[in-house]
Amino acid sequence: MKILVPFKRVPDPGSSSPYGMSEARPWIINPFDEIAIEEALRIRERGEAREVVGVTIAPSAAEEQIRAALAMGLDRALRVDDRRELDPYAVARILLAVVRQEKPDLVLMGKQAVDDDANQVGQMLAGLLNWPQATFVSKIEFLNGGQRAQCTRETDRGLEVIAVNLPAVVTTDLRLNEPRYVSLPGLMKARRRPIELLTCQQLAVEVQPRTTVAATSPAPRRSAGLKVESVEDLLVRLRQHEKVL
Amino acid sequence: MIQTLVILEHDGHCVKRASLSAVALARQLGGSYALGVLGSGVAEIADSVRSFGASVVLVADHPALAEPRADCYAAVIAETARQRGASTVVGTSSTFTKDILPRVAALLDAPMLSDVMAVEIKDGVPCYQRPLSAGSLCATVKLQGDVRVLTARGTAFHPPSPNGAPSPVEPIAFDAASLPNGTQFVSRERSTSTRPDLTEARVVVSGGRPLKDKETFERLIGGLADALGGAVGATRAAVDAGMAPNACQVGQTGTVVAPELYIAVGVSGAIQHLAGIQDSRVIVAINRDPDAPIFQMANYGLVGDLHALVPRLIEAVRA
Numbered sequence: 293m294k295i296l297v298p299f300k301r302v303p304d305p306g307s308s309s310p311y312g313m314s315e316a317r318p319w320i321i322n323p324f325d326e327i328a329i330e331e332a333l334r335i336r337e338r339g340e341a342r343e344v345v346g347v348t349i350a351p352s353a354a355e356e357q358i359r360a361a362l363a364m365g366l367d368r369a370l371r372v373d374d375r376r377e378l379d380p381y382a383v384a385r386i387l388l389a390v391v392r393q394e395k396p397d398l399v400l401m402g403k404q405a406v407d408d409d410a411n412q413v414g415q416m417l418a419g420l421l422n423w424p425q426a427t428f429v430s431k432i433e434f435l436n437g438g439q440r441a442q443c444t445r446e447t448d449r450g451l452e453v454i455a456v457n458l459p460a461v462v463t464t465d466l467r468l469n470e471p472r473y474v475s476l477p478g479l480m481k482a483r484r485r486p487i488e489l490l491t492c493q494q495l496a497v498e499v500q501p502r503t504t505v506a507a508t509s510p511a512p513r514r515s516a517g518l519k520v521e522s523v524e525d526l527l528v529r530l531r532q533h534e535k536v537l
Numbered sequence: 538m539i540q541t542l543v544i545l546e547h548d549g550h551c552v553k554r555a556s557l558s559a560v561a562l563a564r565q566l567g568g569s570y571a572l573g574v575l576g577s578g579v580a581e582i583a584d585s586v587r588s589f590g591a592s593v594v595l596v597a598d599h600p601a602l603a604e605p606r607a608d609c610y611a612a613v614i615a616e617t618a619r620q621r622g623a624s625t626v627v628g629t630s631s632t633f634t635k636d637i638l639p640r641v642a643a644l645l646d647a648p649m650l651s652d653v654m655a656v657e658i659k660d661g662v663p664c665y666q667r668p669l670s671a672g673s674l675c676a677t678v679k680l681q682g683d684v685r686v687l688t689a690r691g692t693a694f695h696p697p698s699p700n701g702a703p704s705p706v707e708p709i710a711f712d713a714a715s716l717p718n719g720t721q722f723v724s725r726e727r728s729t730s731t732r733p734d735l736t737e738a739r740v741v742v743s744g745g746r747p748l749k750d751k752e753t754f755e756r757l758i759g760g761l762a763d764a765l766g767g768a769v770g771a772t773r774a775a776v777d778a779g780m781a782p783n784a785c786q787v788g789q790t791g792t793v794v795a796p797e798l799y800i801a802v803g804v805s806g807a808i809q810h811l812a813g814i815q816d817s818r819v820i821v822a823i824n825r826d827p828d829a830p831i832f833q834m835a836n837y838g839l840v841g842d843l844h845a846l847v848p849r850l851i852e853a854v855r856a
Contacts, residue, residue: 305671305809324790380639381648406809408669409789410651412639415607419643424719425607427636430783442723446783447632448736448792449548453723454606460719466776466790467783502648502681511668511675514815517836519827523849526821526839534819534836536740536798537765537854 293341293438293458295332296396297366298387299325299348301357302407321357324402326364328464330471331432332400333365340434341398343367347390349383351375355487363474363482370394370488372495379503384416389495391421396459398441403428403463414463424456430467539592540568542623544614546633547574547582555736557696558629560589562689564697565656566625566663571595572704573617575610577603583706588699595621597709601716604725605633608717611640617709618645618684630688630793631736642686649686650678652793654693671789672812691736692795692816732759733768735787740767741796741817743787746774747803747825747843754780757847758802764854770794772810788813803843806831823847 304318321329332344346361347370348354358369372386391399399418404411418425426443433442435455445452446465456462492499520526530537541563546556552574563570569592574583576598583596597613614637618626626641628634630652642649654675655666662679665687669676735741742765744758754775762769771781773788787794789809795816802823804810811834814820822835823843832838839846 303670379648381642384643404790406671406790409671410649411635412642412649412651415636415639416643416649418608419611419640422717424717425636425640426720427607428632445632447636448734448784449632449725449727450782450784451726453725455721455723457719465783466773466786503650504679504681505669505676506664506679507677508669508674509677511672511812511815514820514834514836516833517820517838519832519838519840523839523846523853526837526850527853529837530798530819530821534798536819 293335293397294343294345294395295335295341295398295400296391296394297325297328297332297344297346298399298401298413299329299346299361300405301348301350301354302405305406315353319354319357321360322402322405324404324406324464324466326471327466327468328400328402329361329364329366330469331464334469335432340438345370345394345396347372347387349374349378349386358487359479359482360474362485363478364472368488369485370490372490372492374492377501377505378499379501380410380412381416382499382501384413384420385499386492386495386497387413387417388420389497390490391417393495397438398458399461401461401463403465414461418461421459421461424460425462426454426456426460427463428465429462430465432462432468538622539571540623541566541570541625541627542573542614542618542621543570543591544573544626544628544634544638545586546628546631547576547579549576550582552582552586553631554696555631555691556629557589558691558694559627559689560697561694562627562653562656562687564590567658571621571623573597573614573709575602575605575613587703587706588701589697589704590701591704594704594706595709596706597711599713601713604722605637606720606722607636607640608720610637611644612716613709613711614641615644616711620710624684625687627687627689629691631691634688638686638688645684645686647684647686648680648682650680651688652690653687654690668789668812671809672815673808690793692793732762733766735768735770735785735792735794738768738796740765740798740800741770741787741794742767742800742802743770743772743804744775744781744802745772745804746778748775748780751780757843760851761800761802761847761854764851765798767796767798772804772807801831801835802847804831805829806833
């Protein structure tokens with residue numbers, strides 16, 4: 293089995309960087325995609341996949357995150373060179389072209405990127421390919437010698453189990469695994485590995501984002517309220533002032 | 538011809554109330570709208586939504602649709618949108634719509650926006666507002682093209698009250714034999730909880746990592762929720778540590794809530810969690826760290842050891 297893992301670099305949501313929206317702020321691999329990389333590596337390590345290929349669509353500044361993914365254990369890493377602000381559908385169309393070139397049996401990727409939280413690309417890619425999909429997955433097992441994947445999905449209604457015929461697109465949820473730690477020597481070694489470069493032109497795909505962010509503004513914020521001294525004081529406020537109890 | 542197709546969600550018995558929020562978005566977009574109900578044996582469910590002002594209630598009722606398999610549902614929804622000439626397909630944000638509607642967008646060759654919070658029509662062109670960067674930013678977004686797919690953030694649109702003349706019900710014509718057949722439903726672990734649904738509860742009590750383990754979480758968070766007749770929520774860290782199921786996760790990567798009362802226990806206030814609670818009417822925070830970010834947005838804060846405070850709170854509520 294060959295697994296393709298699309299991943300995205302995102303601004304580190306955990307950092308309070310002084311660099312605002314500039315390139316200088318710290319970047320990381322989207323945490324949900326990191327979980328997808330980890331899962332693909334575990335599938336390979338238990339002998340159920342022979343190759344794990346990572347792909348990202350980004351400018352060259354994403355090299356650090358690609359190196360980190362290689363250091364985790366990717367067999368190959370591809371970068372589609374594109375510096376535009378793409379929307380999820382444009383990303384899905386580029387990934388469609390990459391899938392046609394790489395011919396994986398499974399596309400494994402994060403359920404959403406934590407910068408725009410769209411939660412769309414995996415489902416769109418599955419639709420474009422007319423492949424089955426399993427989203428928000430917290431457990432994957434292969435059946436029939438790798439012809440099907442049985443997936444446990446995290447839904448609002450609780451856990452759901454479905455089986456999808458491969459090839460398929462699977463998107464990962466938080467509890468699938470805990471990604472491995474990348475050592476410094478591992479990172480150093482990954483520095484010498486090649487990153488295969490692609491362009492939309494080479495992939496013969498033309499995309500034009502159709503989603504335009506016209507403006508952004510800070511979200512309205514609530515202000516700090518009152519510190520109360522005791523449980524009794526709190527209940528009086530909730531009962532008599534707010535009338536929520 | 539209809540302008541907007543609203544996809545409703547149900548549990549096999551009832552329409553999920555929050556899924557009607559998308560009707561409010563459809564009304565703001567203007568023009569006529571249809572409600573779409575898919576499933577098996579759903580005639581009564583379709584009948585129950587005839588009083589929401591739709592031009593028509595469209596029903597796809599077939600054993601092949603008994604479970605919401607994304608490939609089949611998306612195929613039927615996209616085909617319906619095409620047949621009816623709908624330029625917008627919309628649903629309330631949930632794991633059901635997040636699974637299916639992006640696939641519909643791909644089948645319709647259309648762009649999509651998730652978690653729309655508001656829409657404003659400027660010179661006949663809709664401008665949509667949605668959160669970015671874990672809810673710290675609000676983006677105004679425009680879409681190109683003739684067709685689009687949207688999910689509405691449930692907490693930003695009020696489900697309409699039923700009134701008016703009943704809408705006609707029409708079956709959706711589709712060929713069941715040509716539906717995708719690569720997905721098999723295996724099982725669903727039914728939640729045995731008798732607590733209210735997170736998106737519909739008047740009170741939500743959430744716990745974070747300091748709850749330590751599953752038993753303590755259930756005793757304190759579950760106990761307080763039960764005393765208040767509320768739902769149980771959890772932070773991503775608490776879910777990650779196995780203290781609560783993922784379905785309880787509140788925040789940008791989980792469920793966005795807006796109850797009358799939100800009580801955050803041992804929740805420091807990661808931005809992605811705060812983004813999921815900020816439309817709550819009253820927020821109470823209980824935390825031992827007086828500088829925890831959650832206090833910056835809580836109406837009432839109680840500083841102290843949750844292991845001592847929560848049992849006292851449960852006792853006082855029950856008294």
